[in-house]
Amino acid sequence: MMRRAAIVLALVIVSPVALAAPAQAQETAEQAAAQTAEQAADTARMNASAKVLHRALDAWRARNFEGWLANYSDDIVIKGTGFTILGRKEMRLLYEPIFQARIPAPKILESGWTGERVYIRQLEYLDKSTPDGVSYSEYEVRGGKIVAVYGWAE
Numbered sequence: 001m002m003r004r005a006a007i008v009l010a011l012v013i014v015s016p017v018a019l020a021a022p023a024q025a026q027e028t029a030e031q032a033a034a035q036t037a038e039q040a041a042d043t044a045r046m047n048a049s050a051k052v053l054h055r056a057l058d059a060w061r062a063r064n065f066e067g068w069l070a071n072y073s074d075d076i077v078i079k080g081t082g083f084t085i086l087g088r089k090e091m092r093l094l095y096e097p098i099f100q101a102r103i104p105a106p107k108i109l110e111s112g113w114t115g116e117r118v119y120i121r122q123l124e125y126l127d128k129s130t131p132d133g134v135s136y137s138e139y140e141v142r143g144g145k146i147v148a149v150y151g152w153a154e
Contacts, residue, residue: 042115046113048141048144049113049117049118049139050111050113050118052139052141052144052145053071053139053141053146055067055071056068056072056146057105057108059071060099060105063102065095065096068095068099069091069092071145071146072088072091072146073088073142073143073145073146073147074087074088075147076091076145076146076147076148077149078091078148078151079149079151080151081152081153101127102128103126103127103128104125104128106122106124106125106135107122107123108120108121108122109121109134114138117139117141117150118138118141119136119137119138120136120137121134121135121136121154122134122135124153133154134153134154135151135152135153135154136151136152136153136154137149137150137151138150
């Protein structure tokens with residue numbers, strides 16, 4: 001009788017733990033699935049953003065100013081050290097002479113993903129052959145267009 005009471009007592013004590021274990025395992029599996037889905041969405045956003053930047057760089061290298069400019073939203077905001085450019089009209093005024101002067105495309109030194117934006121470290125050129133220095137820029141992309149750029153010289 002004593003042995004039977006001990007078994008019943010053990011079952012009463014263990015049962016809530018045994019019942020909780022499958023629920024915890026289910027919750028852990030759901031959390032892992034949600035995290036995997038979030039990582040997949042983040043990777044898809046990063047890849048889509050990178051494709052836009054690649055298109056822009058390919059257009060620059062091909063000396064296709066209109067193609068390059070088309071990768072930016074009409075209301076693009078570009079903020080750098082000591083300047084702000086608002087909209088593609090201002091971009092045209094600043095960058096069209098650079099295209100006409102045939103300044104080389106920046107040489108990418110490093111690129112990656114901050115979690116929200118694509119970043120690029122690049123060697124900039126002052127003229128056709130003189131490197132001007134290294135810059136760092138973060139590109140925000142939405143709807144297949146670059147909507148904001150934040151950059152500075154290193």
